[in-house]
Amino acid sequence: MVEDEPAAAHIIAKGLREHAYAVDVANCARLALQRASASDYDAIVLDVGLPDGDGLDVCRELRDVGMMTPILMLTARGSVHARIAGLDSGADDYVTKPFDFDELLARLRAVLRRGARALLPERLHVGPLELNTRARLVSAKGGPALRLTTREYALLEYFARHAGEVVGRAAIAEHVWDDTYDPFSNVIDVYVQRLRRKLAAAGCGPLIKTRRGLGYMLTEEDAPE
Ligand code: CA
Numbered sequence: 556m557v558e559d560e561p562a563a564a565h566i567i568a569k570g571l572r573e574h575a576y577a578v579d580v581a582n583c584a585r586l587a588l589q590r591a592s593a594s595d596y597d598a599i600v601l602d603v604g605l606p607d608g609d610g611l612d613v614c615r616e617l618r619d620v621g622m623m624t625p626i627l628m629l630t631a632r633g634s635v636h637a638r639i640a641g642l643d644s645g646a647d648d649y650v651t652k653p654f655d656f657d658e659l660l661a662r663l664r665a666v667l668r669r670g671a672r673a674l675l676p677e678r679l680h681v682g683p684l685e686l687n688t689r690a691r692l693v694s695a696k697g698g699p700a701l702r703l704t705t706r707e708y709a710l711l712e713y714f715a716r717h718a719g720e721v722v723g724r725a726a727i728a729e730h731v732w733d734d735t736y737d738p739f740s741n742v743i744d745v746y747v748q749r750l751r752r753k754l755a756a757a758g759c760g761p762l763i764k765t766r767r768g769l770g771y772m773l774t775e776e777d778a779p780e
Contacts, residue, residue, distance in 0.1 A: 584608035618645035
C-alpha cells in the first residue's frame with residue numbers, strides 16, 4: 556500500500572491485515588517504485604497524492620516496465636478528471652476518498668480476481684479441504700469450520716493456491732508475512748506445525764509435506780503416513 560498520511564496508512568493496513576492480507580506500506584513515490592521492483596506483490600493500493608510525486612506517474616512507470624500487478628488507485632472525491640486519469644495511467648480500478656472500507660475490500664478482491672494470475676477463486680478445494688476465500692473459512696470433509704487465526708488462514712490459503720507445488724520459505728514470507736518478518740526466525744515452521752495439528756484434529760491425513768531444504772507442499776492425498 557502506498558499512502559503518505561500516517562493515520563490513513565495505519566487504518567487501511569490494519570484493516571487489510573485483519574482480512575488476512577500481508578501488507579507493506581510505502582509512504583512516497585520513490586519507495587513505492589523501489590518496493591514494487593524488489594518484491595512480487597499480488598496487488599498495489601496506490602494513493603494519487605504523494606509528497607514526492609503523483610500516484611499516476613508511479614502507475615505509469617510500473618506499467619512502462621511491464622509490471623502487470625493489479626493496481627487499485629485511491630483518488631480524491633468528486634474528481635472525475637482524476638479518476639479518468641487514474642484508469643488511463645494503467646490502474647485497474649479506483650476508490651474515491653473517503654471510502655467505505657468494505658468497498659475497498661470488494662474492489663481489491665475484484666482486481667485480484669481480474670489480475671493476470673487469477674489466483675483468487677472464491678472457493679478452493681484441495682483433497683478433503685474446502686476454503687471459502689471470501690468468508691475466510693476452511694472446512695475439512697464437509698465438517699464444521701476450523702478455528703484458525705487470521706495468519707493461520709492466510710498461510711493455508713497460500714498453500715491451497717499453490718497446491719501440489721513446493722513453496723519455499725522466502726515466497727511464504729513475501730506473500731503471507733509483511734516486512735516485519737524476521738528471516739532468521741522459525742515462525743513459518745511454527746505456523747505450519749499449528750496448521751498440521753488443526754488439520755489432524757479435523758480428521759485429515761498429513762496434507763502439508765515438508766520438502767527438506769526446499770519448503771512445504773500442500774497435497775491432495777489424504778492418506779495416513
Ligand atoms: Ca496522500
